[in-house]
Amino acid sequence: MIKIKNLSKIYPLGALGVSALKNINLTVATSQFVAIAGASGSGKSTLLNVIGSVEQPTTGIVQIDEKDISRLSNDDVAHLRARRIGFVFQTFNLLPTLTAYENVEFPMHLIHTPAAERHDRVLSLLNQVGLERFSHHKPSQLSGGQRQRVAIARALANSPSVILADEPTANVDRTTGIEIIQLLKALNQKMGVTLLLATHDPSIMQQAGRVVELLDGQIVKDSQ
């Protein structure tokens, strides 16, 4: 479960700063698929970054599974990201020198998963995203859709509590985008992982169980 209380984020700029998030209060139940909707600059990515502890809030609290993650040390943050949070980026962000298999395996190394377990889990995840045949391909040898599938498998590597997907279909064609969203939705239902997905595409919002709409850093609509 994710609980956000009185969250605000101000970027220092000039005398006043720029307010990216204003007094956000949000609770997301475990296994929920929530679309964070809004136009560019509405604060979607900042909200995901703060939930993913990539950025610290200016004020307020973020809790994941009852644990406050908003004021952790650098090492604790790294530990949290490795175990509890999976990221799916708009630009895929695969490590270019590693194969698909190694990219999925990488987060498992960070938490010292035993070799045999790693091997089985990587193959299982690649199988679930339909890329078992491409396990030894480098990212440069894969299409955009395939890369994003590898990134999804990587995000699930350490069985996280939550997956944060920031416009995961922005760099793929429409058909592939639909496939990606269906894959994420299927994994969300199958594995029970909470899914927060930032988008401004109405067709993707329709797939989500809940839509939270942001405007100028504030929640203006919550379908729940």
Added chain:
Amino acid sequence: MIFKLALRNIFRNRSRTAITLLAIGSGCVAIQLAGGFIEDTIHQASENFIRERIGHIRIYRKGFLEKGLLHPFDYLIEDPLPLMTQIKSIAHVRYLAPRLAFSGLLSSGDTTTACLAEGIDPAVETELKAATHMEAGTFLDGQDVHILVGKGLAKAMAASVGDAVVLVTNTRRGALNASDAVIQGTFGTLDKAFDDQAIRLPLSMAQKLLRTGGVQTILVFLDQTGRTDEVTQAIGELIQNQHLDYDVKPWYSLEEADYVVKAIRFYQRIFFVLKGIIFIVVMLSVVNTMNMAVLERIGEIGTLMALGTTRQQVMRLFVLEGLFLGLLGGFAGCLVGVILACIITKIGIPMPEAPGSTATWVAHIAIVPGLLATAFMSAMIMALVSSVFPAMKAAQLETAEALRHNL
């Protein structure tokens, strides 16, 4: 995994890695060639000096080194044979050479010049015979009338091989004595001042002239110069155990070796400074490469940290990349350095006369295991040190800010 990632990352931008490896390798080669040249110069200078002048170890009667200059005949080793027999059995001792030096006058009829004479045993002085550069004539054949004259002295006297000369000196008790001699050859050493006043004659001829059976010093020649300290200690223990009245001195502690020892230190300091310059040049190149690698991969560093990589692991990644560059550059540099050293040594570097010398010589590049290790370690250290600052920079990046570079 960080290890694997680091290894693959260095081959990502092959041309940049090649340039960095070239810089590290060149530094390694430069250290080897400069060091090998200086090692060879030092080796040739000291070995020549040891072989043609001073020996590896010298044994004197106690008191000679302090008072022998004023009273050279009061501290003679009267019966050197028993001691020489014992020392001969010590490991690494090749042979022993007794010597007797004195000052005198050398007259060729028209000209009479002061000279420093040294009585040697031509039958045992094989190192001296091999090392002596004969300008004209041949080395001593043991006949008591044949002498060798330094080329500067011969020139000053306008004397040449075959000329009859008279050697005049004081006997041990102070009486004047003279001996007829024939110049068997003229010789040159690396020391011009020595060549301008030195003569060498058979030990037996010197002993007759001075009316003594003793010698001033016994020179010990070894199979390797590196064994000098070990054998000096063994001889010292032998002398101490038998309560003998002798001093034993390694070559480098003798007053005669002062110039050579100082020259060695001078060259070593030059090499030290040279190494420092090479270090700085190579480090600047590697820092530049590592900085470029960090700048190009800011987005990727953001991804690594978003996945849960700690700042220490990010730092380790870049330091490891530096380490791999150092390993590869060091290995390649050492290999190329050895090949170049062999080629240069085969050709030889013609060198002009050293200061105070009249002889030209040919320098080589010595291949010394210690120097190879220094060059390799230097490459590693240069690459490691150069990667620390960029690695720290990478580890201090803000994740969110770094991730924005992917867009």
